[in-house]
Amino acid sequence: MKEIRIHGRGGQGAVTTSEIIVYAAVEDGLFGACFPYFGFEKKGGPVTAFVRIDERKIREKNQVYNPNCIMVIDPTLINAVDIFVGAKDNSILVMNTKSVEAMEIPNEIKRVAYVDANSASMDIFGRLLPNTIVLGAFAKATGWVSLDKIIERTKDIWGDKNVEAIQYGYDNVKILDVNGGFSNEEN
Amino acid sequence: MKEIRIHGRGGQGAVTTSEIIVYAAVEDGLFGACFPYFGFEKKGGPVTAFVRIDERKIREKNQVYNPNCIMVIDPTLINAVDIFVGAKDNSILVMNTKSVEAMEIPNEIKRVAYVDANSASMDIFGRLLPNTIVLGAFAKATGWVSLDKIIERTKDIWGDKNVEAIQYGYDNVKILDVNGGFSNEEN
Amino acid sequence: MSVAENIAKLDDMVGPGVTACLGCNAELSMRMALKVFGSNTIVGIPPGCMGGVQSVGWADKTGMKIPVFFPLLDNTASMLAGIKKYYERVGRDVNVVAFAGDGATVDAGFQALSGAAERGDNIIYVCYDNEGYMNTGFQRSSSTALGSWTSTTPVGSSTKGKVSHKKDMPMIMAMHDIPYMATASPAYMPDMIKKLEKAKNVKNGLAYVHIYNTCATGWGYESERSIEICRKGVQSRFTPIYEFENGKFSLNINIKKPIPIEDFLFSMKKYKHISEDQVKDLQRYTDEKWENLLMLCNATDK
Amino acid sequence: MSVAENIAKLDDMVGPGVTACLGCNAELSMRMALKVFGSNTIVGIPPGCMGGVQSVGWADKTGMKIPVFFPLLDNTASMLAGIKKYYERVGRDVNVVAFAGDGATVDAGFQALSGAAERGDNIIYVCYDNEGYMNTGFQRSSSTALGSWTSTTPVGSSTKGKVSHKKDMPMIMAMHDIPYMATASPAYMPDMIKKLEKAKNVKNGLAYVHIYNTCATGWGYESERSIEICRKGVQSRFTPIYEFENGKFSLNINIKKPIPIEDFLFSMKKYKHISEDQVKDLQRYTDEKWENLLMLCNATDK
Amino acid sequence: MKKTDFICAIGKELNIINTGDWKVYPPVIDQEKCKKCGLCLLYCPTNSVKHEDGKYIIHLEFCKGCGVCIHECPANSIEFKKGE
Amino acid sequence: MKKTDFICAIGKELNIINTGDWKVYPPVIDQEKCKKCGLCLLYCPTNSVKHEDGKYIIHLEFCKGCGVCIHECPANSIEFKKGE
Amino acid sequence: MKQRKVVDGNHAAALGALLSKPDVVAAYPITPQTPLVQHFSQYVANGVMDSTIVEPESEHSAMSILTGSSLAGGRTFTATSSQGLALMYEPYFRVSTMRLPIVMDIVNREMISPQSVWGGPQDSLTLRDAGWIQIYVEDNQEILDMTIQAFKIAEHKDVLLPVNICYDGFYLSHMTEGVYVPEQDEVTEFLPPYRPTHVKLDPEEPMAVDPLTPGNYLQYYRELHMQAMDEAKRVIKEVNDEFAKKFGRDYFGLVEPYRMDDAEFVLVTLGSLTGSARVAVDLAREKGVKAGLIKIRSLRPFPLEEIKELLKDRKAVGVVDRNVSFGWHTGIVYQEIKSAISDLDTVPTVPFVGGLGGEDLTTELMSDAIDHVVKAGKNSQIENKTIWLINDKGR
């Protein structure tokens, strides 16, 4: 089973992003399930969503405490929440950031994928809408669900511009294998 | 235990009458309990109340099905309800009526006490208020509770005129022992 | 043909012999309303005297010739709304009617009624206002007038009846912008009948008819005086007879020379203790309400 | 001293940083009302945005510097009445205040409020009317205006927003004959402050203040325009600013030359789909209400 | 336990309650005096007044004897018949 | 299970929520242009505008950056400082 | 000196509450509770009682008003029945979880539909899991005494929970009998004023009541609430004993055993129907049948230990329910008794249901019930099939 935790801010579409991943997984013939942590955050507050993907039906209905993948849609969150908490060994960080050089990457993270989604978003949309770009990066960095299915669903919900954003993320994500490197085999 | 069933019509004070009997019993050092059958009768409809008197605490909280004494406050009720139903052997009928000649008295009734409370009431009150007259008749006919206590309570609730009425009933009730005669001993 | 002759031809929908008190003019209003609404009617009668007198029935028997049911004390308008919605859906035009006391209307069921009014549910709501909870032994309701004795606003060494004024339910309902609102009195029967007919014909929202009914048993007067007391209520302007139709107010019974309010108040026991101050307050309240009403009717010299 | 300078001296009773949306002017109204009422106040905030933004607190922390509690959605006025009765009994004069959304006031809690008004409970009830259930994602309330998109009156092939008019809550409350009723708008802050002060000083019954608040998130406009939209509501006469004090109505902001209602409606997304007929209906409704109001104020040329 | 044909509380047959025997005296209209205004019919709470062959007649089966008709008759044409 | 000193749900200490970090840019008043009408203070939803030494000053700790003060200032004296 | 009065159950309840000096009373009339409300209004009108009475427009508001008054620090009282209880259920659940020691007498009445106004504790039993203490009583004296004790239990620092005293509509509410009325002084001594500190709305010491609460806190409060229920078992007994000492009337705490010492065949009862069951037990004893009876007084907290102890090693047990549990095809008390004795050696048990909607449960029916229990015991019959007790007298 792959377990993903998504960090975003209220209004950034973190929850819908998690649903798109599940959609793609299901269309790929896998099982998927996701749900948000429901606080009372209005626009601006930190938001978390959880995704599970597996070949078998997903039975657990709990938060993801030990993610294989951590997705960070807003770069400022790194100061607000402990994004690495509980990270499983051999896991992937997918992050919206200009650079990861200054970041301390814990040992459990074996792959770091990042993209400057904020800048790209200003280019594509003229405003800050980084989530689909990060989603594209996720698709590439993990390979857990197929890009077409992600695009298919995104198009349905948010239209063409966002498809462009996904593609941008997919094409421009930088992937570094760290701490000995990631292996998709073991799980 | 003495069990009494009182028949009256809505507005005639049958329920309060039953409470006065209980008051007198309690003041006499006995135990007493009473309650009305609660239907939805407004003014005019038949009303029934139940009284129990005993030397020991009264535990049953049910209707009286087999009365030792049946009190009938309104003479017309004899056409509307079966006043004798369930009468115990050796029991007493106390009734507001001009005469009991035409009445069929069942075998269980061993004493008949009657008073023309309607006429007397017109004399005393100038209108139809027969209940306290019948209550006076009851006191005399049964001897189960003391007249003073009945008077004491009646005075409290309804005032002097009604005391007069009680006394009238007490003094003028006609008591016939029938079907072999009543005995206060056996119970 | 006279009004009486017309009414004589209508079928009584209520079973003969409901157990209301002698001279109960809520019974009168109920029979009259249902005669006017006719057999194509479903009626809800919430707990209260009119439900208690077995007009809904007893055991496995019915008290009416038309479908009748007992709403809860607090959900009459909502249950009616549900019934009406279904009939609208299947395309049948049925009169869906409440005949409800002031307790069920102005207190416990008020919110449900207000909601139905706002949604524009096409139901006919008749409130018989006898100014108290009569069925449970005359407790105060929001519709009880200031100074009135009730069993929960008794007269004793430290209290003298109800301390607040009657909630102005007709005006409150008019302010809900419903298509039809009217007050009526059994003492003015032709007017009342006309209003019930109008209510029956409303098709674009809620129709509310507020009938000022008296209650011999609770208010304390001899049964034969029911209509007389009703009439005095109107003649003193205490129970103004008016209408609100498609946004316009009109006064239907203009009382040019009102009788003093005392004539109304002291004609029954429930007010027999009230003080001069209370009388004055009631007079002031009555006058103010009348003034506002006239202003709204824009009918000062009708 | 200017109004602002005076207000600046009052303590903010609300914790810093409640999580209301950017530019939420319900937050503004809440802070302002509680500044005016001061520290001798107990405030109830029923479920709704203002409760949801943690003004009552989180876990074992409080969101206010004064006693604050969460009534149920449907019992705010009753809970307040209970608190006030106790303080009256022990002879302490405490302001017992509701700050409640239109859902809690005009829908679910309406009956409790109406009951308190009728009984004459001496509480201060402030309704922030943002015309919908915002906390749960903008569903319609009885206070939502005709034509408005909400998540339960959506715009689709067969419906075009809400079908019934806004329940006229201020007028309904005035018809309860309470000692003080006022409408207010944050865009007219000095007027609003004066009314909150008056409400605070009512000692003989219920004071009701109805604040027309807008909602950037639900209504669909940029956060900085909150006050602008409020102002347009008033200037179009859609949200008339008036008062009902001891039985007398008065108009406080007389809009002699109203802006066309379209200017108000089309300044946000929730009305962007509405038809010409709906606009006309809204205009007619606004005009009629204004006329009635003027009549009641007897102040046609003020 | 009373068995019925129904699975929940409903009633189909009409309930007849004998309120006629509540009255002390029956009201009777003096047809001579009657001016045919019909107010008795409009005001009778029990629907006991009928209009038959141009006359107003009180049917006594359910009349409770409240006296409203007597009190309201503008022609004073109704009275309780106390004879019985 | 979180233990507290209370036996039912109450809160005593004030909850502080950092809404200051919601804003993208901070609003700043140009004291030169400011006409001291105080409308920003009256309209700020977060109570961020203070009146100090005769001047209106925006405190940024809890200001969410909604822009109401900017939009309403009749003197156009407030602006978002986009520099940062 | 003791004063004796001849009063009905509602009047006894009103007297009990009067003596307890509540600050605020808010109640909405409903048959068969109405006279209770009227007594109060009359007390206050006559200046006999110094409580603030509020007249709400519904029961939902009645309970909400008391919630407010209790939060402000007052002692509060109300009473209701059936539909009224149902209508106030939302605030009802809440006051227990807020730990407000409100006392409410419930005059038990059937739930509609069918449209009924008659007795039966279906109303309060259906809501037994809302966190309130529920005590069921048998006669008017117990109504009066327990209404006083209720405040003491509710306000005890180890409890702080609301309490219902439940009594049968009509059977008790409208039954008149003699009761002893304690002196005000003595009651005041027994029941000192209420001074809350655990939760209070007061500008002098601001606090937030009911902030948004995440689950880890909520669980803690639930655990404390459950503990308070456990403590209540002790406190009910203590208060009973203190009352017995002071006023001379002992109700034995959570349950009252009747002729249980050597009993082989046991009836379990609740409320006013216990009376005829006692008579039936006596009659059975006269016939040589070792019958006994357990009257459950406290249904919440459930007297688990007492029931287990009392039912150990009996030959058969019958439970008489004046209510139903729809999904179990028995009465509610039966279902719970079965649970309580689950760890004991299996004993034949017989569920009885009867007396619904104001039907009488006569002594004869109770004797029938004992016969059934004896038979079940003799055959070691494990059936659990509900036996309906049907009164055909007077029909």
Add this chain to the structure above:
Amino acid sequence: MKQRKVVDGNHAAALGALLSKPDVVAAYPITPQTPLVQHFSQYVANGVMDSTIVEPESEHSAMSILTGSSLAGGRTFTATSSQGLALMYEPYFRVSTMRLPIVMDIVNREMISPQSVWGGPQDSLTLRDAGWIQIYVEDNQEILDMTIQAFKIAEHKDVLLPVNICYDGFYLSHMTEGVYVPEQDEVTEFLPPYRPTHVKLDPEEPMAVDPLTPGNYLQYYRELHMQAMDEAKRVIKEVNDEFAKKFGRDYFGLVEPYRMDDAEFVLVTLGSLTGSARVAVDLAREKGVKAGLIKIRSLRPFPLEEIKELLKDRKAVGVVDRNVSFGWHTGIVYQEIKSAISDLDTVPTVPFVGGLGGEDLTTELMSDAIDHVVKAGKNSQIENKTIWLINDKGR
């Protein structure tokens, strides 16, 4: 052809109801049920759904409106949560006793106080004795399928009772996963239109609904209601089987046994927490522990026979409750399970409570629970002391 959608639980419920073609829907928004209501409004706005939607001012009115529509002969649907359910309790009890086959999904949420919006079935469990059928489900597919089945069960001539489909707030309501959506034609075939005759308000055939009813009639209706609950056990199974045959998804009726054939140590669960319990059972099995699980689906009617049969001769049993029974110091389901197995030979049972107010019941906690059960079984430990399952992950 089956259609597959990726939807959350509320959406699944809305789809189930949509396919069932209710005549009238009236619902009031409340977290976490709100999106369900919004889906409906959108369906109708888009002309996808031909139902009449009524927007009430409260839940009390929502249930009352449906009462009216159902009495008029319509098929009706609504949904609510916690406080909303509490507020509608008065009409809620009434519709079951009026035998109206209304279907209501309950999105389980904690009852306040504490002020909470998170999951937990305290709301519907507390009201389990109000005469409704209550079925608890585990995932989104089951929500959708059971919402359809609910109508068929409710309207069955031997049942005629309202049905609740209960699903956990957030855990299911806001969890997105793939579900199969049956074709409208097939559903219509499965679920024919509702044509009531037992009670109906129609001028063409006048009847009185709910006349004043004396006790001897009331008892009869109660007995019929209890019988209908018994019948419902059969009908739920029949409908399950018919559905399984037609749509290929089988839920096993009243309870679902999981790895029970040779199980020695058993967990009993309800609702969405079953998922992690299943995983824990699998893990235990891997370690050689003969663990098994019973998922209770129908709590009302209570699956008495099934539970007895399934729990006979096990070594130990644990019940995981996401709710409390205040007067019992355990969870509600535990209390009932104990009752159900009362006549069996005593077996060690362990009450677990946890996951309140939206706390997670993780697989680890479920494994802990199994460990406890195993230990209790090995020591033949009869304790009945509640063990709290407390999640300290991520804190």
